[in-house]
């Protein structure tokens with residue numbers, strides 16, 4: 415369990431995330447304007463009368479966005495509400511020309527209800543994280559403060575684009591239910607899992623750098639073993655995994671210090687200061703905004719038929735959790751399965767390398783996790799699978815790693831030689847592993863006669879060690895193996911060497 419050491423007690427963290435993902439769709443949630451607001455699009459060129467709330471304009475719900483929300487809801491193992499409503503959330507800000515955001519009312523069922531996803535917990539075991547809800551709402555525009563020295567500009571291209579807000583659940587009535595996030599690392603894994611589910615489903619690009627995924631981070635602390643949840647704070651609008659982890663840790667330490675000095679934490683909304691890695695109060699509970707939610711009179715309740723839900727369910731691709739289960743079935747452990755499903759590109763690469771030989775799975779996984787992942791500068795799962803890209807990606811292909819692994823199991827090369835071939839590939843040596851092995855004469859010696867001859871020489875040259883071995887110092891076996899390997903320039907098959915040595919020495 416992740417804890418932070420205090421003066422008199424250790425503290426544990428309770429974390430709740432409200433994650434916004436931008437829904438992929440040609441047009442906006444309630445208008446026909448293009449939802450592609452990428453930075454190359456000129457400001458305010460994709461804005462309809464509806465988006466800027468011209469009098470008399472009526473919003474029309476985009477059916478595709480609704481289907482996207484259902485798809486994501488199914489990906490979150492959630493209950494899809496057969497009936498949900500839209501409400502106006504009022505506040506004034508220049509990036510919100512309507513003066514309100516159309517969202518779904520907090521007190522009533524949103525389009526996506528209670529669900530869960532599975533992540534790798536800090537203890538290395540799968541952990542369920544409960545989802546309370548996910549609702550559809552409009553995004554706001556963007557203010558630009560860096561265009562002019564004294565003026566600010568507003569770009570409404572993003573105004574009205576569909577967002578899906580996914581909120582984690584904290585079972586306050588049932589504190590034994592620990593299916594919530596409890597550490598900065600788990601928060602990151604949760605967000606990555608949400609991202610991969612959204613991408614696998616084509617629901618969102620869910621890219622934090624591009625702003626198509628953002629999170630509000632709720633944090634509270636409590637002494638280890640205590641059962642009550644304490645007051646949390648909410649840090650708004652976080653757009654990087656690194657900052658989110660830093661904000662959680664800073665905020666937890668800040669709260670612990672308050673408690674240790676006899677104070678109380680107030681339920682404030684915080685901002686994160688990137689350059690200092692600190693949080694500070696943006697508004698306190700007393701200034702909490704009253705959004706005066708009320709049902710949007712222009713929109714009917716949203717009704718979804720069971721047939722629609724089932725039709726979408728039938729089109730669901732394999733999601734990361736199912737991929738992990740499949741890998742565990744192939745004999746991988748939970749940690750390996752989690753690493754190999756961090757992105758869909760990685761799991762595709764792995765699947766391509768394993769091909770139709772599940773017996774390879776464990777070795778392929780080992781090579782990928784301990785070797786390829788260690789060289790992110792030389793290897794990119796995406797390039798290798800999707801394109802016949804130039805450079806290393808072209809050399810370390812799934813097919814080449816499969817060939818290398820097969821060469822080891824066929825005793826054509828030993829582990830040490832395989833590693834050398836692999837390093838040559840990393841360094842840009844062209845050719846398949848077999849070609850590289852031929853070129854550099856890396857063939858394993860499995861001919862027992864040849865190995866026996868070397869062993870006999872080594873045994874007669876080391877009479878003293880042989881004596882010691884025979885009188886019980888069996889640890890010396892390693893010395894003999896080493897000597898044989900050295901004499902064969904590392905080419906001997908270590909298993910054969912071991913076997914013959916043991917026989918001859920006994």
Ligand code: ADP
Pocket residue numbers: 428429430431432520581582583584632633634643644645646
């Ligand atoms: P609000 O309506 O004020 O946004 P919610 O009840 O919707 O608050 O909760 C927002 C998020 O905060 C949820 O993910 C929830 O699990 C989390 N949360 C609620 N209470 C706590 C707490 N004591 N500590 C940490 N997180 C909490």
Ligand code: MG
Pocket residue numbers: 432581
């Ligand atoms: Mg909320």
